[in-house]
Amino acid sequence: MHIDLNGKHAIITGSTAGIGFAIAEGLAKAGANVVITGRTQQRVDEAIAKIKKAAPDAGIEGVAADLGTAEGCKTLTEQQPDTDILVNNVGIFGPEDFFEVDDDTWQQFFDVNVMSAVRLSRHYAKGMKERDWGRIQFISSESGINIPSEMVHYGMTKSALLSISRGLAKVLSGTQVTVNAILPGPTRSEGVLNMLKDMAEEEGVSQETIESRFVQENRPSSIIQRLATPEEVANMSVYVASPQASATTGAALRVEGGIVDTLT
Template identity: 80%
Template structure:
């Protein structure tokens, strides 16, 4: 199978690092014109330059905006009024005791992880419907199904975007616009590796050993028994964005290494 996205425009939110960056790289490699987004112009420019080093003929643009706000989402919409592929990837995470998680933190996670995707999908899905072609993806997580006790506020947001994904897919029934949720597990993204590095330094062990311990202690049902790579997650996203995935919609596409112990 050869995925060719030539002539397609894509927006990947939160794509200056981690899973979002890997998805942007994958879409660019497949020929899509990709808009990179991040909170600062410096990070956006750096990501664009890094992709161009690997894929010199990549068609790339960038928008710097805080998508955790309505104003930031509108700035992106103003800069890119239309797109064929929308990857709602931007998100924040971090462990915190439930009893010490205040209202402001709950609200922050909801605005960044959920409302950014709602605002952008609400706009871009209308154009996709009119043109009768489009791909919308919501980056959920195995934490949407396997709610982590140390990050209930995060798991809530990932359950929410999975619900929105399914509902939006049904709203667009009968069109050639597909909507899916991508469910990674623990992944070797910048944020996760920084968290593991801090834990390794605290425990006085190597980062490699801490990665193994993290999976075995925190996700003991993992079948692959390791962190996934960002490229492995991106591969699923790029496929779901392709013409070949035209009958895949309303789905929760799991790239979580078998952590969720169900066959459904």
């Protein structure tokens, strides 16, 4: 299968590192014009430079904005008023005792992980519907259906994205705009690796040891028995963004290594 996204415009939120960066790079290699987003101009510029090395012929732009706020989303939509492909990837996470998570933290997670996707999808879906073509993706997580006890506040946001994704697909019924959620499992993203690095240093063990133990202790049902790579998640995203995925919509697509032990 050859995926050709030449002539398509893609916005990937939270794309200066990790899964978002891998998706942006994958879409650029497939020929899409890509917009990188991040909170600082420096991080955006660094990501653009890396992707240009991997995909020299791709058109790449960047927008620095805090998409966890209405103002940040407005900055993005004003600079990039339309798109063919929207990947709602930006998100925050972190383990914390349920009884220690205060109201402000709950609100912050909701604003960044959920409302950024709501605001941007609401804006860009209108143009996609008018043009009768588009791809909207929500990067959820296996934690959205397999709620982790150490991150209930995070799992809640990922469950919300599943609801929004399915509902928006129904709103766009009968059009050539597809809406899907992608559910990664534990992935070797920058944030996860930094968290595991801190754990390894605290316990005086290697990064490899802590990664293996993390999967065994926290996601024992994993079939692949390892962390996924950002590129493995990006491969699913690139396919779902393609013309070949025209009959895939309203779906929750797992890239979680078999952690969720259910058939549906």
